[in-house]
Amino acid sequence: MTQTTLSLKDTPQAYGKITRALHWSIAALVAWQFMTMILKVFFGVSPRESAIVGSHGPVGTAVFVLVVIRVIWSVMNAGRRPDHGAGLKRVAVKAGHGILYLVMLIVPLAALLRAFGSGRGFSPFGFQLFPTRETPIAWMVDFGNAVHGELGWVFGVLLLGHIVMVGVHEAMWKDGTMARMAGRRALR
Numbered sequence: 001m002t003q004t005t006l007s008l009k010d011t012p013q014a015y016g017k018i019t020r021a022l023h024w025s026i027a028a029l030v031a032w033q034f035m036t037m038i039l040k041v042f043f044g045v046s047p048r049e050s051a052i053v054g055s056h057g058p059v060g061t062a063v064f065v066l067v068v069i070r071v072i073w074s075v076m077n078a079g080r081r082p083d084h085g086a087g088l089k090r091v092a093v094k095a096g097h098g099i100l101y102l103v104m105l106i107v108p109l110a111a112l113l114r115a116f117g118s119g120r121g122f123s124p125f126g127f128q129l130f131p132t133r134e135t136p137i138a139w140m141v142d143f144g145n146a147v148h149g150e151l152g153w154v155f156g157v158l159l160l161g162h163i164v165m166v167g168v169h170e171a172m173w174k175d176g177t178m179a180r181m182a183g184r185r186a187l188r
Helices: 015-041 056-074 087-118 138-173 177-180
Strands: none
Touching: 015 056, 015 138, 056 138, 056 177, 087 138, 138 177
């Protein structure tokens, strides 16, 4: 492996600084999100008892904003990104990433819809997104309740699959996928 001079934009040899910063920032925040829900679901820690669990909404909002930026950035870099192979492998990579992006958008959107519909208001990081209202909008709350948590756990399974596939790329195919996301390119 060799270190390359990294540009802000993606290149066919490596993902650029912005893609990598977005990827690893989202990864860290999503890990935080799962930790907060594990504390809540499996250990019964409530947001009132723990600022860590209480951070789930604001951090989820940050994840949503970063994912939207990442989707826009991915489209802007579509012609420059490292190649994912050909044939079925290429289709599988694109489908897998497409599903991950879709779920990363739907999960927080469902939570934001639920927050809006609840009437409680929502002010992540002190910025008011939704004011308090007297009358909840039941369908929004019901939809958010039905989708957010369950799809969040499906997202966790998809993430585990994503991590396993990185291992497959590294151990079996030895195609330098991890090196490209780490900002290095593999020598072939």
